[in-house]
Amino acid sequence: ERVMTQSPVTLSLSPGERATLSCRASQSISSNLAWYQQKPGQALRLLMYDASTRATGVPARFSGSGSGTEFTLTISSLESEDFAVYYCQQYDNWRPFTFGQGTKLEIK
Amino acid sequence: EVQLVESGGGLVQPGRSLRISCAASGFTFDDHAMHWVRQAPGRGLEWVSGIGWNSANIAYADSVKGRFTISRDNAKNSLYLQMNSLRTEDTALYYCAKDLSPTLTGGTFESWGQGTLVTVSS
Numbered sequence: 671e672r673v674m675t676q677s678p679v680t681l682s683l684s685p686g687e688r689a690t691l692s693c694r695a696s697q698s699i700s701s702n703l704a705w706y707q708q709k710p711g712q713a714l715r716l717l718m719y720d721a722s723t724r725a726t727g728v729p730a731r732f733s734g735s736g737s738g739t740e741f742t743l744t745i746s747s748l749e750s751e752d753f754a755v756y757y758c759q760q761y762d763n764w765r766p767f768t769f770g771q772g773t774k775l776e777i778k
Numbered sequence: 779e780v781q782l783v784e785s786g787g788g789l790v791q792p793g794r795s796l797r798i799s800c801a802a803s804g805f806t807f808d809d810h811a812m813h814w815v816r817q818a819p820g821r822g823l824e825w826v827s828g829i830g831w832n833s834a835n836i837a838y839a840d841s842v843k844g845r846f847t848i849s850r851d852n853a854k855n856s857l858y859l860q861m862n863s864l865r866t867e868d869t870a871l872y873y874c875a876k877d878l879s880p881t882l883t884g885g886t887f888e889s890w891g892q893g894t895l896v897t898v899s900s
Contacts, residue, residue, distance in 0.1 A: 766825050
């Protein structure tokens with residue numbers, strides 16, 4: 671099983687600041703990584719797949735990078751609606767698909 | 779607009795069974811693999827099971843293998859999860875998710891429902 675580890679657990683920033691979220695895989699997953707956003711009362715939203723491809727409708731301030739075992743989700747300038755929990759997920763190995771434990775992005 | 783609407787959750791005693799459903803609309807259902815993902819209260823996401831577009835390929839997490847059965851009815855645009863021998867640790871919000879790919883091995887969850895809550899307690 672590929673174990674996914676996200677850091678930090680909580681990130682406290684202000685609107686307008688840059689956010690950098692990290693995700694590490696226990697072994698290489700190539701670029702088979704997705705990022706999701708979760709807000710209370712809303713459906714989970716796919717942000718990024720193939721490590722760096724933005725999903726439909728995702729603003730350009732979101733970008734993804736990395737390959738192998740180290741990945742980053744960057745939000746260039748935080749807006750109020752970006753404060754949420756973010757999960758990474760690997761799909762390199764479907765036995766099973768695994769998620770990171772999440773990073774909570776909160777308003778400072 | 780893609781819509782995934784889960785139903786069938788509720789309170790059930792340990793050892794009993796429950797079947798949850800997901801009604802899909804707004805897309806060609808049999809063009810996509812489908813999955814169940816769960817989230818225990820205050821916890822992260824756990825993939826539970828997935829099924830390819832034509833039901834030929836199915837997979838389960840080890841935690842549910844032998845107890846849960848995933849199925850789909852493409853004529854009804856519906857996904858199901860039959861859960862038997864339920865345990866307290868199965869308590870979670872169960873989400874239905876649409877894969878970008880038609881095959882089980884795709885694994886990118888493009889759209890999600892709001893979830894149905896399953897509580898296993900005596």
